[in-house]
Amino acid sequence: MNFEPLSSFIDRITSWRIPWAEVLVMYRNEPVFRYRNGYANLEEQTPIDDGRIINLYSLTKIMTCTAALQLLEKGAFLLNDRLSDYLPEYTEMNVKKRLPGGELILEKAVHPITVRDLFTMSAGFSYDLGLPSIREAVKHTGGKMPTRAIAEALAKEPLQFEPGTRWNYSLCHDVLAALVEAVDGRRFGTYIREEITRPLGMDDTGFDLPDGQQSRLAPQYEYSDELGKPVRKDGNGFRLGTEYESGGAGLLSTVSDYAQFLNALTNQGTSPDGVRILSPASVELMRTEQLTESMRGDFSWEQLKGYSYGLGVRTHISKARSGSLSPLGEFGWSGAAGCLAIIDPASQLTVMYAQHMLNNQEPFVHPRLRNIVYACL
Known part of the structure; x- marks a missing residue:
């Protein structure tokens, strides 16, 4: 494995529009590559460091569907x-x-x-x-x-x-x-904590941050086409109230924490330590296409050509249409600030990509990053 092209791509996008980016690649349950570059705080020129907490936004949806399954x-x-x-x-x-x-x-x-x-x-x-x-x-x-x-x-x-x-x-x-x-009968956040995050040892994942974690919350930006640069824009606009635990966009987490959850799905629902959050049958159902022929036309985002929709996740159904180097059945989702999850049981591959910028350049970044990862293996 040679991940030099992947680190070069991270360098390229962080010298372009994205304040910082980080990628973690896991293969057969082991981290085989991790790289980050850029500034967590652009104004203060603070380099991105380990353990930064970010808004996952729609990457929350994978965990919500896991809880329901x-x-x-x-x-x-x-x-x-x-x-x-x-x-x-x-x-x-x-x-x-x-x-x-x-x-x-x-x-x-x-x-x-x-x-x-x-x-x-x-x-x-x-x-x-x-x-x-x-x-x-x-x-x-x-x-x-x-x-x-x-x-x-x-x-x-x-x-x-x-x-x-x-x-x-x-x-x-x-x-x-x-x-x-x-x-x-439990609050949604309590259910998530007791049934998924705590068993997996995900101490930095939840809908609210304890005081001791507030300092690790990364500043959030939005790219301004008018100004030609990212501008600070903190907060989660999908949080409707102080007690709102949004199943669609509410979780905060770190790259390390959420990768543990994603990797359990790659491993057919069980973590390397033997913590089972789903059965293999449920993981298979999650990534099985659920759209009818008439509904596929609605699933038309440019960066998801060749993909369809399973139970809360994109799922790869046509290499000819996608042009993706990932195998059929690779699945996952993304988030409004630019995170990307790649879950691939066939290749035993998990990828957690993170950034913290709205107007996130996803159509450019995500398909390229995915192809580079698979070419590096």
């Missing part, structure tokens, strides 16, 4: 169950329909939302955090907005389409976190 394994629900069996507010839903003349009307939904629809982003939700019901819920809860409240709020809004008929990136996994709370 654990409950599936215990018989708490089935994928084809109606969501309203567990969250009664979804018993009757309205759907937006546009008439041939352009008029927008509301009709009763024909199809119920299923648990599967939450996993697969096909429930009919949007990612609009400014919806009237959400604003009212934040006000009603005094700014706390506990996780269960997002499900109650979204149930008051009309759906964008009939459940199960389209793919639309949305707040589905935030509602999935509320489902975990409803069927398990």
Whole structure:
């Protein structure tokens, strides 16, 4: 293995637009390469160092779906169950329909939302955090907005389409976190800590930072095309309240911590130390394509050509369309500040890539980084 091209790529992007970047490559459960470059704090020219805590944003979704699959394994629900069996507010839903003349009307939904629809982003939700019901819920809860409240709020809004008929990136996994709370009884963050992060020894992963970890939180930036440089932009805009544990975008973690979780999935659901968080059958189901032929057209992000969608993750289905050097079945996801997870049971490969910049240049960085990793093996 020669990872010089990978370190050169990190150097290239950190001298371009990205303040800092770090990559950790694990092969057969062992770290075989780790490299970082750039400044954690651009203003103070502080080099990026070990143990920096970052917002994972949508990389949270992989853990949320893992948590829900654990409950599936215990018989708490089935994928084809109606969501309203567990969250009664979804018993009757309205759907937006546009008439041939352009008029927008509301009709009763024909199809119920299923648990599967939450996993697969096909429930009919949007990612609009400014919806009237959400604003009212934040006000009603005094700014706390506990996780269960997002499900109650979204149930008051009309759906964008009939459940199960389209793919639309949305707040589905935030509602999935509320489902975990409803069927398990614990707060979502407590469930994550007791069933996943603590057993795996992930001491730096959670929805809130203890005082002793605050100093390790990396500054966050957003690239300004107008100014031609990154500008400071701290905070997580997806956090709707002080008690909101977002299943879609709420976790904070480090490269080392989250790589442990990702590697357990690479290892068919069990860590090298023997901690089992999922069965091999569940990992296989997670990375199995879930989209119908008619839904694939909605999954059209340029950097994900040749990929489809499983249970909360991209999954590689066509090397001809992707141009990716990774094998079919490689899976994972990414985050708004630029993180990337590569999980590959066939190659026994885990990659955790991190940066902390919104407007993250993902279409340029991620496909290139993935190809370079596989070429280095």
